[in-house]
Amino acid sequence: MTTHKNRVDPVITLLPLIGIALFVIFYIIAAIYYPGGSYAAPNRPGFSFKNNYLCDLLDNHAINGAFNSARIYARIALAILCLSLILLWYYLPKLFNRKNKAQTIMSIAGMLSMVITLFLASEVHDIIVRTAGVFGVTALLIAFIELYNANYYKLLIHGIICLFFFLTNYYIYETEILIDKLPVIQKITFLSCMSWFVLLSIHSYRKLVST
Template structure:
């Protein structure tokens, strides 16, 4: 039988699902303009970055009604991820120092992500990349020590895609491909997070099932 207290343990997964729903809804409100065609109409899933949804105006210059919705989405996602990093550190990590590293790195990374809609976008993205990489390293270390090989391999792929995302974004010759790399990174990292959240709380799932 479901109970509210047990449900709270799955806030990271719930937050991710809510974010995906908001992401899709916000994409329908975006007026248009992309890297491929500044005059295009609507959100182009191949050529628009997520952060385009948080601009005051679309790349085509039209006022962006998706902005408040997208900002709400990224806020929910970042809050959910901060909860997850604390859960992960408490469940998998025995070292006090690494617990602190995972918690602080995860929190700083998510706080920076929640401000990527501001004029400091590039700075916030860089901070997110640095602390995101650090927290993933900490998580991979913990998963290795707990002999969770499949989840560790998933984490390695996440770290690789984060690196590729930054490489494509900051390389002028490859920027055109960065939107699709970014979405792939989102999909992999969020899927990994859901798997870990369910693994952490598998005892609760068994009770429900």
């Protein structure tokens, strides 16, 4: 006899896609309203794809000293994204046929990483980044092992590329080597990771639909 007690509606696994889309929309709005200034060009008006960091949009004041009217949109975007990825990490174990404790650790670590990231706009930005990064990398490494064991090789390779970009960001941030290139590398990293999360959501949906 089949039980529906623990059955999950597959559509729930697609909610992160909506969240990611909303994040992009709100961040574009935030970039439009950003007063201006970057570390490379403090007095330049507007948001620069080449010189501004995504985190610049979260601050109370823009780098040029003006009140940052973009911050409300950026913070809404961040909250939506983190909540969406919390949901993704929560349901990600559903992607795998064989369940184990490592997947539980992966799920918890991934969710903790996103909960901590919610406070990115606080005064302890660097601590938030490093702490969230530790939990995030832990979740990623376990996810890679599980993807390999489940023969999701394309997802595995994509994930490893994301981790490579992430570690590159961290290395540049800490050493300041090629620091002038970091804003662009940050955005490439972000796009790579978001596309990976989209694929994970789609595969989780397909997995639940087929069972």
